[in-house]
Amino acid sequence: MTDQLRAAVIGAGYWGPNLARNFRTSPDWDLVAVCDLDESRARRVVGARSTVEVMTSVDDLLARDDIDAVAVATPARTHAALVTAALRAGKHVVVEKPIADGGAAARQMRALAAEVDRVLMVDHTFCYTAPVLKIRELIADGALGDIHYVDSVRINLGLVQPDVDVFWDLAPHDLSILDFILPGGLVPTGVAAQGADPLGVGQACVGYLTLPLPDGAIAHVHVNWLSPTKIRQVVIGGSKRTIVWDDLQPQQRVTVYDRGIDLVAGAGADAAQKQAVNISYRLGDAWAPALPEREALGVMVGELAAAIREGRPPRTDASAGIRVLDVLEAASLSLNDGGRLTQLRDTVALPMAGVRA
Ligand SMILES: NC(=O)c1ccc[n+]([C@@H]2O[C@H](COP(=O)([O-])OP(=O)(O)OC[C@H]3O[C@@H](n4cnc5c(N)ncnc54)[C@H](O)[C@@H]3O)[C@@H](O)[C@H]2O)c1
Structure with a gap:
């Protein structure tokens, strides 16, 4: 297909390989690269005879102009920095759940995506x-x-x-x-x-x-x-x-x-x-x-492609990620307060109680 979009996956640990497999098999996508700080992990995902590139530097990956979108499958504490860098580099992004490790960061990510007019999707796989x-x-x-x-x-x-x-x-x-x-x-x-x-x-x-x-x-x-x-x-x-x-x-x-x-x-x-x-x-x-019987991630990457092509928010957009x-x-x-009923509020200044640094 000539009008395929080009994707890269960042993070080749437990979940990243599933994303890579679905980008590879989707008619909407051409998987260009897999990036992980640990080269051997990325190489294992790509396999020996593949033309998909293995990279270890996110900066190098984001500097490329032959990538339309990146999928971020790294630990939650790294999401905000990686997604921000990818959006600034002009890439559309799908990020793993949870969207970030705090509501303030997630809101900044959503605002940046709107500002640079890129799709920011959360992989709420279910x-x-x-x-x-x-x-x-x-x-x-x-x-x-x-x-x-x-x-x-x-x-x-x-x-x-x-x-x-x-x-x-x-x-x-x-x-x-x-x-x-x-x-x-x-x-x-x-x-x-x-x-x-x-x-x-x-x-x-x-x-x-x-x-x-x-x-x-x-x-x-x-x-x-x-x-x-x-x-x-x-x-x-x-x-x-x-x-x-x-x-x-x-x-x-x-x-x-x-x-x-x-x-x-x-x-x-x-x-x-x-x-x-x-x-x-x-x-x-x-x-x-x-x-x-369809693989959910196959449907998910199809929705990402459709949202990019149609210039619309994806079904699981940044706002869905923020509500979660x-x-x-x-x-x-x-x-931490004995199970008291707690109101939802804009938790901008809160340290993240559930995730350790
Ligand atoms: N959607 C789902 O059903 C589902 C299932 C499992 C995990 N997840 C999510 O996927 C994300 C990753 O989880 P995991 O279990 O695969 O973690 P993992 O620790 O197994 O893998 C993370 C990988 O990211 C790499 N990495 C970390 N920082 C990096 C960076 N700056 N640049 C490049 N590579 C980097 C690590 O080397 C590692 O290989 C988490 O957000 C998790 O919540 C989602």
């Missing part, structure tokens, strides 16, 4: 999976009615990370999904976080996030590195229907239940009877929507 795209569509079409609650569980025997707690490691996934599927995005009225470090590793390994939502709804997120069993389940209850998404059931990841509780105004002759509210149980069908980051920062404040 938003490009078939279940999440279908759930978003069902909610937007009104199939669930008003959202009453969301219960998200993401637990397994996880890698205890040296620099982030379990909230910053796992909850970005749940929060980015909530931001993507809830009409109006993730704008909780507060955040309460409780966590535990029963092993004494120095940071929370088990975490519970409670997010009151507008109109009396509520979301809850349970993240845990210490569970012997792996659970990836989200329940989204609505006034009309409820969705259960079990990501570990490939045959039927998403089930829509036409079951729930209805409130019906009391019938009867006198005022007291009319005022009484009766609870009625609805026991309707359950069905499973067909979901295409604001909740994470409020969660860290709440955690």
